Amino acid sequence: MPAITASKAEKQKFTKADFQSNQEVRWCPGCGDYAILTGALQVFAGLGIPRENFVMVSGIGCSSRFPYYVNTYGFHTIHGRAPAVATGVKLANPELQVWVITGDGDGMSIGGNHLMHALRRNLDIKILMFNNRIYGLTKGQYSPTSEYGKVTKSTPFGSVDQPVNPVSFALASEATFVARTADIYLPHLQSVLNRAAEHKGVAFIEILQNCVIFNDGAFKDVTERSIRDDENVLLEDGKPMIFGKGRKKGLRLKGLSVESVELGQDGVTEKDLLVHDQRAEDQTLAYMLSRLDHPTVMGIFRDVTRPSFERRAHEQVQNAKERYGEGDLLDLIRGKETWTIK
Amino acid sequence: MPAITASKAEKQKFTKADFQSNQEVRWCPGCGDYAILTGALQVFAGLGIPRENFVMVSGIGCSSRFPYYVNTYGFHTIHGRAPAVATGVKLANPELQVWVITGDGDGMSIGGNHLMHALRRNLDIKILMFNNRIYGLTKGQYSPTSEYGKVTKSTPFGSVDQPVNPVSFALASEATFVARTADIYLPHLQSVLNRAAEHKGVAFIEILQNCVIFNDGAFKDVTERSIRDDENVLLEDGKPMIFGKGRKKGLRLKGLSVESVELGQDGVTEKDLLVHDQRAEDQTLAYMLSRLDHPTVMGIFRDVTRPSFERRAHEQVQNAKERYGEGDLLDLIRGKETWTIK
Amino acid sequence: MQKPLAPGVQERKRLEHVTVRFAGDSGDGVQITGDQFTNTTAIAGNDLATLPDYPAEIRAPAGTLPGVSGFQIQFAATDIYTPGDQPDVLVAFNPAALKVHVNDLVQNGVLIVDTKKFDKINMAKAGYATNPLEDSSLSNYRLFSEPITDMTMRSLQGLESVSAREKERCKNFFALGMAYWIFNRDLGPSLRWIQDKFKKSPGIAEACQTALKAGYNYCDMTDAFQAVAYEIPAAPTKPGLYRNISGNQALATGLVAASVRSGLKLFYGAYPITPASDILHELAKHKNFGVITFQAEDEIAAMAAVVGAAFSGALSVAGTAGPGLALKSEAMSLAIMTELPVVVIDVQRGGPSTGLPTKTEQADLLFAMYGRHGESPVAILAPATPAENFLFAIEACRLAVRHMTPVILLSDGYLANGSEPWRIPELSELPEMKTEFAHANGKEFMPYARDEKTLSRPWAVPGTPGLEHRIGGLESRELTGDVSYDPHNHERMCVLRAAKVARIAEDIPPLEVMGDEDAEVLVIGWGSTYGAIRSACRRVQEAGRKVAQAHLRYLNPLPRNTEQVLKRYKKVICPEINLGQLSHLLRGRFLVDVIPLNKMQGSPFTGREVLEGIEAVMEGRPVRQPGSDRPFLTTSNYSEG
């Protein structure tokens, strides 16, 4: 494999245009994927890493067309398997910047297991899950994140199963970096992606994404301009969890649940509020926050450090070489017991 | 499908022998699977449900040989797919008592995704995962529950990945009943299985199981007689979490973590301790407890009620019949627009 | 039925058969237009065949060549078998659609174009430097440049409850109205369909209906259209009640019919995948038939659940396309070992890998045949026309249950989405499907005892007292089904499973030969090539030459007389939408020098293509080799940069 030359020290300057491919973007007009693409391209450009060191790996779905639109190496693989393909890409060449793009169906339905294992292994890849709570590409069946009772093409009488919560799932899968953002929160999305890029290990980011055709307005009650302040808590590390129009509300611990309180009412002050700690070794806070519905918690739930899988794997190679010397092929072929015929 | 006749009301009397098949048990002498089998057979017999209404479904692994030893209907399927096969068995005939037997490899490695989806769907099946933290049947490779650094046949220099915690995983998969017990805790195991049988919905039970051949003593530091009192907290619903030799220790909340305290020391009393609540809608307590290592928490973490998948699915059928009348084949074949040729 | 509005035509020209193609952006409603036109044509009593063709994207970028969606229909006063080789009439909604399709139009064909989108931007997207409607490039056709969108908007001016954008989207109904006038169709069925479809938005319904009528009236009032006023008399067919039906509809309906006839609960397990998803959608509607549909987390789970449901005694069916079939391989193998009745539908599409998801292909035959580890025989069926899916869905279920075996039903994208008029059978015409579960009879139960005739084992379902038993993927001992590593038992069971499937040959009809028994050339096909082969053979015969046709609907086992049929002819040619799979099978089985005629273009054969192949064989010339149009581009023969 070619050695990666540019180090972070000699950060280069790139523009979004450098990262834009010549392929015509083929999402529906108004699809949330456009905004995510724009945000991501800007983040890639800003990292100062040459294009050739990026690999975009995706599965199948509308979201998974993403790699075609990024002028780096790209691999549009098969349904659900992107994390597994990415594992091979990254293990074979740990210098690469590997970004996985997946959907709620691709990532949580057919691909749930690969996702779980990639997360617990802590491979240094970044996984963006575009969650539109529907199957877009196959024209509108319900997905594992669709709400209970969802009427879709495949569930004309409503779905009968409990959705899975991607953030809770990622936490239970031992992910070291877990975040949530939304297609229409561009600056927030970019800051989260930037933090993910900095994180040395696996990063999982759920991105709430609107599918105008098959699930329009799925996140209206979370992200619509008129209510979003009251319906979102944006996590800030080390800061109390304040939200709401005029920042008048906050989240407070009540037993082992969270409650939403009004600042100033009943004597509640900032001091009573939960303070976010992204780096807490204990997952409890992050997990508890992931369960909230109204308001929905956005931002980085968890960001802890553990050596990454590919680093550990390559260290073993290095250690073995140091301990036993660079492998000698003839020695290996000969094995332990030989005899000579003359 | 034959209608199931015996109702719970006319509970019949069975003995363990009724549920024992004529197949020779083929586990290694000393394997923890024997004890689990014994315990389970007794529980089955005690439920008062005729043998023919049980189906044991398993994947592949030492543990998955289980169905052969139970004189009910049984299906030894393929690696990792038991929850999916069981889904078909149960959906097609909701009257059946379906028990899934799986291993840590079968259930969490190749089968992790099916497990997650069966759990979130809340299908009324009982899933017993025999966790020996190793691949037994294939002679000793590491599994997703093997501890970090594990030296096995496939990892001679030690494994480099973070294990997954089955109880945390089940909780994040929205399971309605989650428990942990051990092969050598026979009465505890039986009480847990009994409660699982009573639960109307999916039940996930992690059973710590010793593999004498490839991972002997994996749970020694948890279950060995001399230390087990200090290393186990047995959950009791509505009770404070007391444990330790002479029941002198307890678990106390400290911020959003749990700490182990000595009763009577520094003024700690029972009142300071965490009280278990299996039926809490909020998962936080259960999740937090699942993360503990020393001591390890055993028992029922969560037991909440939600209508089960197969019930909801069959209700839809019932409702459709009521709303549109029993389907008329000729009508269906004819469709909407027809014309006649004479 | 509502009468056609005052047909202001002196005389309509009678035609025997016509091919019409609608084309436009994916957002232009081309598929709906095609469906409506088809339905109305069917009701008018013509024979017909259709070919929808749409891009893989949900909404490919507007105005681009890859974004073009098309729908072709051939209809006739006689029997026809294909959607037509070349359109006689082309309706194009934008420059890209014109560009993609115009070369297919017959010389002097009718070309109707909506002028609206012929602006600089859209023409550039389609690669037109100058306006083709204005230069002379279309002089070979009878061009009607019409401001369809503008006229639509004008006809809807008064309607206030409907937005401008919604009005614009009615243009396809305007065009449909024009087509109805040209072929003298009744507007009634489409007016009713609109009413029903938009019953929740009466404004939209009114707009669509108005546009439809406006289009019709526009032609009626415009002299230029008098020259293209046609009449295609109804086709003489078997009397009866008819409907139009697509392959996927027929399949879903057939499954429900099998369930009703057998008294077994239908369990359909699937994971969405083009072009099979519609079967799931259709079945999910029919819960009042007791149908259980299960959208699984993936195809492996779908197949595994189907195996589980079969164990529980349901009529268990899985439906998918190529990539999904690949994932089902291991669980199907379990069904083979445990000898459970399951039906697996593979709606074939272009492969390998994700391939061409919305295009048709027949390249999964050998995969269906050999696509599992070990000796893993299954039965394989393939309907030949969209409507045949109905009977073959029932047949697949019947064989699975009677012979306790997995059955693969091979449909394809063309059959699935194509449609044809179908004489609705009486219930009494449907095959018998008696099923009996095993019951305890006091003797020791032997789950692997064999029926003498079929070699099938008993279907003993959980819940039956006294029949408790265990099955599994390990080799099973004869009679008892216990796990057995005995070498001779394994050999016997492998042979037994093969023999069981082979014996299905006793339970299926012999292979029929159509055409000239004493011909020199036999054309053998399977699946959706039927129509093209039939049409080609007819043309051969019309030219006064002899040819025979045989069509395999049972691929495994083959009909008893297959060898005999093949060996009766001097030359055998086998057209397939793959690189020669059935021909390979037949050659290996019978050592007959079957000549492959192959095409791999994501679309069915045209009658002409098959005809050329037959003629080549008759005249001893080599048939067309796929991909032979020009050499491969290697580093030496493409100009770099």
Place this chain on the structure above:
Amino acid sequence: MQKPLAPGVQERKRLEHVTVRFAGDSGDGVQITGDQFTNTTAIAGNDLATLPDYPAEIRAPAGTLPGVSGFQIQFAATDIYTPGDQPDVLVAFNPAALKVHVNDLVQNGVLIVDTKKFDKINMAKAGYATNPLEDSSLSNYRLFSEPITDMTMRSLQGLESVSAREKERCKNFFALGMAYWIFNRDLGPSLRWIQDKFKKSPGIAEACQTALKAGYNYCDMTDAFQAVAYEIPAAPTKPGLYRNISGNQALATGLVAASVRSGLKLFYGAYPITPASDILHELAKHKNFGVITFQAEDEIAAMAAVVGAAFSGALSVAGTAGPGLALKSEAMSLAIMTELPVVVIDVQRGGPSTGLPTKTEQADLLFAMYGRHGESPVAILAPATPAENFLFAIEACRLAVRHMTPVILLSDGYLANGSEPWRIPELSELPEMKTEFAHANGKEFMPYARDEKTLSRPWAVPGTPGLEHRIGGLESRELTGDVSYDPHNHERMCVLRAAKVARIAEDIPPLEVMGDEDAEVLVIGWGSTYGAIRSACRRVQEAGRKVAQAHLRYLNPLPRNTEQVLKRYKKVICPEINLGQLSHLLRGRFLVDVIPLNKMQGSPFTGREVLEGIEAVMEGRPVRQPGSDRPFLTTSNYSEG
């Protein structure tokens, strides 16, 4: 080497070849005994072939018939090709082992039995009503009833650091010592092996070594053994340095060699599965060669990761067995579409489904050939002997990388676990494996441009400046690799992928014919049947008749001259451990009436079985039909109850 201890024998009988079988409970250390015996035999310079055979359970219940583990070896003073048809010497550790194996022993064969386990309980478990050692049932054999366990215990009496149970477990070394005496072997290699193996438990090491010597000495002191003192002279072979090697070892070693020779990092992705797991275990040890082993969560992930690693420029290999190959189907199809070089090893075992996991079979050939949706050609290789796995591992890697294609290597349980002496090649004897990644050259990069000769596309790996490009599972356009739904492009690409694989025929040796060129009968085989066929042909020739043999190591594409070879002979017979897969392939390809000779018993052919087949063909008789020993048991012909 340590000299044999005072061999108290007057004269040893010289034998040309001997077959020895060890058998006992899975806990009895039979496989270790077999391995040690093999190693020592190899070092003594005999030619040899082995056949281990063990139950699927880790520790099947002690004393039962299914719990019996066996190990057979044939060794000789001349070339031999199979582990022997029937043992000349059988060592049985318990009644069950005796029961399972004694009928295979040749008349008057040497039968050594450990008397320890011949108690009521164990005899009952084996189904013996009376003690076979005491009734006259074994009178056809030269029976040695020896208290092996008791003598072992006695010999270890002084050793205090070792428990009684551990001492008892040394009995296999006592028996091994006896075998060494009988065949006049040097104890040195085994003594050294024990030392090394138990270096952390010197007590155990001493116990094993003591038991070994005690067994040897026991025979030396016991007159009765004089009659069975044999000498098998070393086989004359090509001079050189030799070792004994099993198929899986050879495969793993070959992969490392390919990595070293090509300069590519080896990436091995796998999920444990019998009988392929040992390849993973072996490679995981060789991290100092830069090998990356990845135990994935399942076979799908393993395959997907291998495809990803190939994209990244690693020498990428996946290893599995049947059920795992089924799961890899879809991801392999992705490698076909994206034209990435990957090697997939399938160590075939008994199928379908879980089947007979520890037994051998050759029934995945057609699955390898056709086991993916769409037209999905891959190259297929199959080594013929355990040691050949070494070169074919390299060859698979060479072809994958040079032709940018997936390659399937078909091994099987017999090759994987069987072993043979192998002349260690010089590094200079290994094939060249130059690999070059693409580099930017100022022109626009075309990821799907073709090499003129091989039709392969460039290998452009991430990290290379200027070659950024996208690949994927959708159909790719010629040259650019962009997504393309163009009908003609799809056809061209399908044909191109097929042609690329077909052209490998130019890069592989022609099919060689051994034996009599002018014979009437050709025996054609593939994979592990080689030895049995070779041995059968030799016997035909020894009997003065003519026969030719050809063995296919390349199954796709076939060697250029295959048709020519097949058509040179009047009759062609094809022995396979399946129901006729290669014969079907050859028939379909070449219209040659290849006669299948099949066996499906989880074990390789014996030379005798193949011989009988050849004789039948020569004499115009039908060959044995598998499973024909008795009719199927149907409800009418088994007695119920």
